Amino acid sequence: MSTHAEAAIVGLTHGGSEDTGLGQRGPASKSIVVPYGFWLFVLSDMVLFSALFATYASLVHATDGGPITNQVFHRDLVAVETIALLVSSFVCGLAMITAKRANMFWTQVWLLVTALLGLVFLYIEISEFAGMIAIGAAPQRSAFLSAFFTLVGCHGLHVTCGLLWIGTMMAQIWAKGFQPHIVRRLLCLSVFWHALDIIWVAIFTIVYLIGTLP
Amino acid sequence: MFGRLTWDAIPFNQPIPLITSLVVIAVLGAVAIWITVNKWWPYLWNEYITSTDHKRIGIMYIVLALVMLVRGFADAIMMRAQQSLAIGQSQGYLPPEHYNQIFSAHGTIMIFFVAMPFVIGFMNFVVPLQLGVRDVAFPTMNNVSFWLTASGVLLVNMSLFLGEFARTGWLAFPPLSEKAFSPGVGVDYYLVALQISGVGTLLTGVNFVTTILKTRAPGMSYMRMPVFCWTALASNLLIIAAFPVLTVTLALLMLDRYLGFHFFTNDGGGNSMLYMNLIWVWGHPEVYILVLPAFGIYSEVVSTFSGKPLFGYRSMVFATLAICILAFTVWLHHFFTMGAGADVNAFFGIASMLIGIPTGVKIYNWLFTMYGGRVRFNVPMYYAIGFMLTFVIGGLTGVLLAIPPVDFIVHNSLFLVAHFHQVIIGGVVFAVMAGYTYWFPKAFGFTLDERLGKAVFWCWFIGFHLAFMPLYVLGFWGATRRMQHIPDPTWAPLLNIALVGAAIIGLGIALTVVQLIYSINTRDQRRDVTGDPWDGRTLEWLTLSPPPHYNFAVLPDVHGEEAYWTRKQTAIKLDKLIDEPNYQPIEMPLNTPVGVICAFFASVCGFAIIWYIWWLAILGLIGAFAIFVWYAWRDEHEHIIPLEEVRENARERRRIRMEHLHELSQST
Numbered sequence: 001m002s003t004h005a006e007a008a009i010v011g012l013t014h015g016g017s018e019d020t021g022l023g024q025r026g027p028a029s030k031s032i033v034v035p036y037g038f039w040l041f042v043l044s045d046m047v048l049f050s051a052l053f054a055t056y057a058s059l060v061h062a063t064d065g066g067p068i069t070n071q072v073f074h075r076d077l078v079a080v081e082t083i084a085l086l087v088s089s090f091v092c093g094l095a096m097i098t099a100k101r102a103n104m105f106w107t108q109v110w111l112l113v114t115a116l117l118g119l120v121f122l123y124i125e126i127s128e129f130a131g132m133i134a135i136g137a138a139p140q141r142s143a144f145l146s147a148f149f150t151l152v153g154c155h156g157l158h159v160t161c162g163l164l165w166i167g168t169m170m171a172q173i174w175a176k177g178f179q180p181h182i183v184r185r186l187l188c189l190s191v192f193w194h195a196l197d198i199i200w201v202a203i204f205t206i207v208y209l210i211g212t213l214p
Numbered sequence: 215m216f217g218r219l220t221w222d223a224i225p226f227n228q229p230i231p232l233i234t235s236l237v238v239i240a241v242l243g244a245v246a247i248w249i250t251v252n253k254w255w256p257y258l259w260n261e262y263i264t265s266t267d268h269k270r271i272g273i274m275y276i277v278l279a280l281v282m283l284v285r286g287f288a289d290a291i292m293m294r295a296q297q298s299l300a301i302g303q304s305q306g307y308l309p310p311e312h313y314n315q316i317f318s319a320h321g322t323i324m325i326f327f328v329a330m331p332f333v334i335g336f337m338n339f340v341v342p343l344q345l346g347v348r349d350v351a352f353p354t355m356n357n358v359s360f361w362l363t364a365s366g367v368l369l370v371n372m373s374l375f376l377g378e379f380a381r382t383g384w385l386a387f388p389p390l391s392e393k394a395f396s397p398g399v400g401v402d403y404y405l406v407a408l409q410i411s412g413v414g415t416l417l418t419g420v421n422f423v424t425t426i427l428k429t430r431a432p433g434m435s436y437m438r439m440p441v442f443c444w445t446a447l448a449s450n451l452l453i454i455a456a457f458p459v460l461t462v463t464l465a466l467l468m469l470d471r472y473l474g475f476h477f478f479t480n481d482g483g484g485n486s487m488l489y490m491n492l493i494w495v496w497g498h499p500e501v502y503i504l505v506l507p508a509f510g511i512y513s514e515v516v517s518t519f520s521g522k523p524l525f526g527y528r529s530m531v532f533a534t535l536a537i538c539i540l541a542f543t544v545w546l547h548h549f550f551t552m553g554a555g556a557d558v559n560a561f562f563g564i565a566s567m568l569i570g571i572p573t574g575v576k577i578y579n580w581l582f583t584m585y586g587g588r589v590r591f592n593v594p595m596y597y598a599i600g601f602m603l604t605f606v607i608g609g610l611t612g613v614l615l616a617i618p619p620v621d622f623i624v625h626n627s628l629f630l631v632a633h634f635h636q637v638i639i640g641g642v643v644f645a646v647m648a649g650y651t652y653w654f655p656k657a658f659g660f661t662l663d664e665r666l667g668k669a670v671f672w673c674w675f676i677g678f679h680l681a682f683m684p685l686y687v688l689g690f691w692g693a694t695r696r697m698q699h700i701p702d703p704t705w706a707p708l709l710n711i712a713l714v715g716a717a718i719i720g721l722g723i724a725l726t727v728v729q730l731i732y733s734i735n736t737r738d739q740r741r742d743v744t745g746d747p748w749d750g751r752t753l754e755w756l757t758l759s760p761p762p763h764y765n766f767a768v769l770p771d772v773h774g775e776e777a778y779w780t781r782k783q784t785a786i787k788l789d790k791l792i793d794e795p796n797y798q799p800i801e802m803p804l805n806t807p808v809g810v811i812c813a814f815f816a817s818v819c820g821f822a823i824i825w826y827i828w829w830l831a832i833l834g835l836i837g838a839f840a841i842f843v844w845y846a847w848r849d850e851h852e853h854i855i856p857l858e859e860v861r862e863n864a865r866e867r868r869r870i871r872m873e874h875l876h877e878l879s880q881s882t
Contacts, residue, residue, distance in 0.1 A: 062483030
């Protein structure tokens with residue numbers, strides 16, 4: 001008998017306690033440890049964004065005679081963008097449900113739709129950026145624009161990384177099926193994707209809504 | 215093709231960096247040849263470079279820190295020599311542009327590549343052992359963290375030979391660090407190296423918080439964790455909360471420098487004080503990231519060598535967490551002179567002083583632990599007592615600096631330099647030296663020579679006080695920090711005393727090397743056969759020295775606050791061990807080259823960004839992504855250590871322990 005099979009019999013392959021309490025019953029299982037660690041990473045990402053929000057808030061009026069918020073933001077465009085991202089989060093949730101049922105076809109479909117909606121979001125963002133640069137509202141113009149492009153661009157960069165991740169996961173599920181460690185990765189991916197939504201809601205409010213008040 | 219990189223980057227006309235780099239390259243080459251001749255590469259590759267074992271990774275961190283300590287110290291002694299020589303008419307031997315690089319490199323290296331790897335190294339080595347588990351939560355990520363740190367080290371040291379280092383001080387304050395005033399590659403080296411190693415540190419933070427909160431031996435409730443684990447938890451929570459801010463701050467400065475943004479520039483609405491705020495929102499917690507684990511080391515040492523449980527365990531835990539939180543409420547005291555107004559300064563002044571309260575609680579706890587104990591004066595205990603004397607003075611000068619009116623007078627003076635060296639050397643360096651001596655037998659199976667260890671301690675202790683006490687006086691006399699030339703000849707005697715002090719510290723560092731070599735050569739006389747050379751109280755002393763890869767054959771069942779001490783006393787009283795448990799095969803993570811390959815691509819990408827070689831930067835990023843996907847595709851995750859091996863090793867360990875405890879049982 002191989003050592004792997006032996007370990008499986010004694011229950012070690014994904015051993016550990018399923019206890020979600022204070023961890024007094026020994027090391028938690030991987031299905032708890034992995035998402036827990038990923039949550040901590042997401043929290044650190046939130047801290048990263050909070051520093052960018054603080055920077056934006058302290059520089060939003062430092063326009064150096066250049067364009068101000070009201071002149072460069074368009075609520076309608078941002079509304080479409082927001083809807084695309086929020087719906088993609090919902091679809092990502094559907095992908096998770098079908099992944100739990102190990103349904104290859106629908107998981108792939110929902111992941112693909114998630115990614116396409118993410119692409120729509122990115123397309124709108126990039127065209128917004130391009131439009132602003134075209135009218136002279138480039139990040140080099142003023143501290144306000146530097147802060148705006150950095151905050152929103154950093155979120156866009158996260159979405160791009162998320163898209164790369166979705167693509168990789170689709171390939172991985174296709175090649176390897178719904179193994180426990182791959183489903184755990186999917187779970188982390190969905191946590192990441194939803195976290196980007198939360199950050200976007202803050203951007204939508206603090207940057208765009210407040211910025212387009214009359 | 216090669217961006218800004220030309221032959222001019224090599225400092226042919228500057229003998230000091232040129233000769234130093236050639237010597238460093240020669241030494242590295244010699245070491246590589248030595249390893250090759252001895253055919254040690256496979257051993258190094260399998261047992262260290264690709265290892266996912268937290269103990270091996272911890273050792274690599276500490277070796278890295280020791281090597282960088284030599285580099286950072288070389289910078290220090292050059293500065294001291296310059297300040298003793300360049301007085302009055304003389305200009306000394308270091309031109310200003312070189313001197314400025316040296317103090318910037320000294321600070322950067324000592325904090326990021328000496329103190330941090332030392333502290334993280336100890337957390338790596340000790341925390342899983344103390345928690346009674348087999349590894350950290352994410353062993354592969356741990357390896358990646360180490361190699362990203364090493365990548366940062368590589369880039370910083372590369373600046374010696376290719377180009378220059380920053381001349382802006384260790385925190386690269388704008389507007390001086392902006393492109394307009396620092397057009398060279400120096401600041402870029404600084405920024406890129408810290409970004410890469412910062413990612414490594416953040417991953418360490420995630421890893422250790424998860425490890426401490428989610429993977430502990432059965433029965434190890436929070437209030438049974440050794441204090442070192444508590445301080446490691448606090449330190450890593452601070453890493454998670456503070457390092458992203460550093461990443462942002464450095465990224466914004468990079469955007470200013472590379473793409474012409476206006477965050478901290480003088481024009482375009484930029485605000486350089488925003489940088490001060492952001493960098494110190496990271497920078498002050500960073501102080502506690504370093505010193506909290508140091509407090510943890512002292513707690514272990516004082517309790518062990520006093521033969522008593524730590525006095526006030528609970529108050530120690532609360533003091534640690536209080537410092538963890540207060541760490542984020544004091545950053546503005548680094549720039550009281552910004553002009554934020556009396557109210558703001560008063561708030562931050564009082565908040566800074568408040569930190570003295572939990573720290574004072576800790577000092578009293580250590581003193582009361584010693585009180586009534588049977589104190590054994592081994593080397594770690596020397597450091598602990600030396601720390602208490604030194605750190606209290608450093609803390610008091612800190613309270614002085616926390617008073618805004620006083621700060622306005624001594625701001626940016628040598629008084630400040632003396633203060634922070636006193637808390638960092640007296641607090642962190644003494645702790646890592648204590649920890650190095652304390653855990654060395656656990657790592658390698660033999661103790662370090664005591665006499666030489668004590669000599670090293672006295673060098674550090676006397677050398678430190680000679681080197682920095684004069685700086686307090688000079689600070690009061692008006693000497694500012696970072697001076698390449700000393701205008702006032704009456705400062706010469708005190709500066710010379712400081713130089714002597716630095717030389718004595720240098721002797722201490724040299725003796726550390728001597729101690730290591732001597733101890734290795736005479737290791738057979740000092741074998742730690744029992745696994746418990748100091749009569750320890752925490753779980754790392756339960757297993758053998760060095761521990762097997764999997765640490766514990768069976769995860770220990772923890773009863774009571776002092777997990778190992780309770781077990782040991784019961785065994786001595788009954789003159790028998792607990793019944794042999796039911797051994798099972800053990801599943802351990804596989805080695806992986808992903809860390810070192812990933813760091814290779816990170817270094818390539820970083821180097822390319824510094825020198826504007828954009829195609830290479832893109833290649834580096836693609837390489838890093840590819841290695842992750844390749845790693846994600848693996849099918850084998852763990853290997854199994856067969857039952858027979860586990861059982862055999864465990865029985866051998868039980869036999870040794872039984873003999874040892876039987877002896878103790880007879881003697882009491």
